[in-house]
Amino acid sequence: MALTVTNALLEGERIGLRCEDGAIAALGADVTPESGDETLDAGGAHLLPPLVNGHTHAAMTLFRGSGGDLPLMPWLEEKIWPVEAKLEDEDVYWGARLACAEMLGSGTTRFWDMYWHPEATARAVTDAGLRATIGAPLFDLGGSPEELRESAHRSLEALAEFGPRITPALAPHAIYTVSEESLRWIGELSASHDLPVQIHLSETEREVQDCIAAHDLRPAFYLDRLGMLSERTVLSHGVWLDPDELALIAERGTTVVTNPVANMKLAVGGVFPHPAARSAGVPVGLGTDGAGSNDSLDLMSDLKIFALAQKHAAADPTAIDAAEAWAVATGGRAPLLGATPLEPGAPADFLLLRPDSPQLAIGELTADLVYSASAATVEAAVVAGNVLMRGGEVPGIAEIVAKASERAGRLGL
């Protein structure tokens, strides 16, 4: 079925947009509905590309508000890992449904996820109508390389069943939880099967020091030696990357996703060097990280903090401008993340934002989007030509919240 959006505002012009078979068929001032089309009257709302959340652990919405204000390792070892050992498919499903509802309501329609029971996350994303690149977290410290390989193959096979809105990925957790042998194997599998890879890197200064002590190399050089830096790889965090590492990452075409709120909440003590990364030519995206360490999945609010942290760290308000920050948050600075441009032939994924909202009514639109907009400005969200939200309300939200709360209660959270 085709969908035609009428009366939308794009770069100051009133336009129509017609979607067919999940893609944008036409957009422009003269585009009107054809007979039989589903129609959506935008009422003068701003037509914008959706945000892309480059790093999540979606079902960790179940852990929201239970972080205990701890540093990274005690938080993982005391609060997270013991509870994760008890997770069931239905916990992950409802945690991920809650994540999808929250992301959709704040303008994100695509995300990159690393979490247990990845097929339950894929089912949640499919039912919610979003898009995601998903991988099971791979660890082999405390396990074995054979178990890691089995786990990777199991999750890739299960995820391949879900169709085009789910992209299976490899997700080795970090250089301090996966062996050299397994990282090398993951790099080879990614190359031979053209699979995306997502890994945490250089989140804490301690991780860098430990890597130098163990391998006599900084983390990016260590990963490169194992064949893990490629244009298929996403490095999450990158807080402590130095100029030589940024040059290498740019040369390999590897993407870095910065998660400023999670970094600030865990107080890692540094800020991702975005101006240096941009000058080096590194593809950059923005992420929230999991709700366990953020505790929100609202990328629209993290977008402001991203821009502010960059300005503050550089003691320079021109360190990043609103257009650049918006481009990063919508995936426009990292092709691998899967941004969807507003043009014929592209996937029919877009947002409608309220032009009469207090946050957007006055001022230059891009500046408002970065420094003022909140989830309350999102009127409608469309993915693959399907209207997933209209009137600012995610359908079924009450049931999703109730079920996720019930599952969190079961886990003692």
Ligand SMILES: [Zn+2]
């Ligand atoms: Zn993470």
